Amino acid sequence: MPGVPSSRGCDACRQQKKKCDQLKPLCSRCARLRVPCIGSGQRRYKFLGHTTSLDQTLPHLAKQPSTTKDTEPTPPLPLATRLMPVATIPVAVPSNKATLDASRFVSALQVTDVRFDLRIYGPFFVDLPRRLGRNQALDASIRALSVSFPAVQTHKYTSDMYKAYGEALGCLRAAVGDATTAGSVETLCAVYLIVICQGWIGRGGDIFPSHGEAIAHLLNAAATSKNGNWQDEFAAELANTLLVIVLLESFTNHRINLNPVLWASELPLTIARPNREPHISNSPTGTDGVECLRIPALASISSYVRDVRGHLPGIRSTYYGPLQRDLARMKFLLSDRLSCNDTPTERHVHARRQTRYGMVLLLALMANWALSVYDTTSLRTTLGDGDAGGGGAELELEKEANYFVDETIHLAEEASVYRPLAASAMPAFILAARTMLGVKQHRAEDDGDRKRKLARLARIEELLVLYRGDFPASAAGT
Template structure:
């Protein structure tokens, strides 16, 4: 369909899909942003295909293609090369399957472009152990572009800006300086998720990104009850509420890993005394689910008993990720229950079994470092927190030190100490409420 009239707005407003008032010599938006106002009042036409088709591997472009610049071509090429890496150790989609849809969005946002460039530079440097100065340069450029973007209140609410923040946080954990003072990533993720929620339902990319952001926010809020999830989050979580209570592994699904159930757990640990029955019920289901997933994992391990990581073994590591999350959640609820029943031998034995399983899982997945074990550190931190045997704590700490060697900016051992203090505070608080006269 050639010859369809297009907007007469200026180039900057059209790129951001904003209404342009076409004032001269500069429209209101360009004047406010102090950027050149070009192309205002020009009559334009856009061209659309009268038909479309899909193939299984085709990238479907949903809008008129932009004329790419050399920079966007370079960013696109480099990022596609990163996405095509078949080595599980450097499979960037561990950090969100929505990343596969980013190439078609390059050119939509300077902040997103710079963040994608930073990811590509970091992954390439980590894989090859070369070009770290180039990776650091792109990392700095990514933060600078993001700061500029955040000065615009309109761009701040864009899904592209939310995505850029997430990507830069990932890069910070990969190649950030050990001297950098990290913000609480759980709190930051919660804030950007709040901004992203308004984009829910607008498309598959937006929905996939919101789910990707939600899972670490939930996990962080569970291990750190100091992180409060606002009403906006519970509106989102309600849309994932199961139609029936979780009581069995129907249809091969793992009940304890349902979005809404995990969100509920994050609420229960804030006031465990009020939700003891719910916590006990969820914990019992977690133990059942751990047994189920361990059975699945045993079958997969049997099929890949020996040999180095091979292309296409992502299906092998996905059960490991699910099992690590289940054991992590079970350890958290086990800690909560032992506050109110400190002499329970069954809870103590189950905690020991869960810790042993966590160590075994870390050893099993060690050959997939660094990206392919991104699911392990939080689980190991909780295992260290729950462990009472000093030798076991040292064994877990040694594993975490190895992870810190992969990404020097991370501080997992410090996180262990922080987590231990956090749960000790919860224990003391609950004991004061239960036995006020003796405290």
């Protein structure tokens, strides 16, 4: 092989250019001189460097203009430049702002750890890079989300994050105020991304007085719009995910009013029906068979909450029917630990089921409170309690409320392994449990009951501190 030295002598003999007998463990010369014998018998390779000068690669640079009396001679190129290897000459890769944003966002999507997987916010996230370049507000919100994503893990907030976030807010306000873009699916998606980004690094009150009101307005516009871009799978998945979020917010914000056509069973609708399932809800068929989390059921519960006294029969039938079945089913599914925590896919399934169970517990807490406050008389008759005072029915509701609170606490403790993103819904469930403990007034409380209640409240506060630590910038503004 050309350029390969034939000598296999030790380093000491080669340095002195002496013949080495390559004896082991020491050659004769190293043994006699009592020096270390290293490298004996090893084959060495000599790498021949090759450089191409710019004069050879670019002939037009090698020809210097001739010197005349009227012109100054052109100085030759520096030696370092003329001997520069061709490989070191930078080659510009075609790119623009959209391609850089897409590359950054795709890198974030490649995270498969469920704790930091953006797809937990909706299956349509994988389609977002293909939507770049269509809507300035969506482009800016994707950029803000991508730039802010590292802070979810590091909790280090840079000026670039807040700059991108502020630019996205400005673009979104312009898009919502423009009649040509206000009703587009891209603008609605931009609102959702900004809501997520605000939860990471925002301090509250940065965009709209109520995110749910703004999203509800855009969804209602989409329901009656003749815009064709609402007919694809991306729009269907986005609308289905946001419907669940808005319906949940409507429990406490009665200014949210959604068009019933959004969950009507008889179409045609201007929004297509999704094939994939959103993270926190079920599709119309439901992979887990959770009845109360289907969009029509959530819409009915929302109407119950707006007028509790007028819908007591509906609340009662829901509480003792679908809610009890859903609680038992989700409890059973989560008790099966054989297929959990093995692969990223199974972790996703487990995290989704925990979120669903938390939502069912939240609905059960609300219904339990409504019945204990407004339906005490009916419960005495319905449950057939022989006590004239109806204490049996009230105590039964009290036991169930305590059970729901304990289940919520246990669920939040188990879900902490999926913090921050896959368990980001847990604080809402913990707050619901704390509210229930605060508003329930039990007639038969003794010292033991009060101690247990205080212990539950203390554990809930500990969990809230734990979960709020996942997004310290957002928590600091509350």
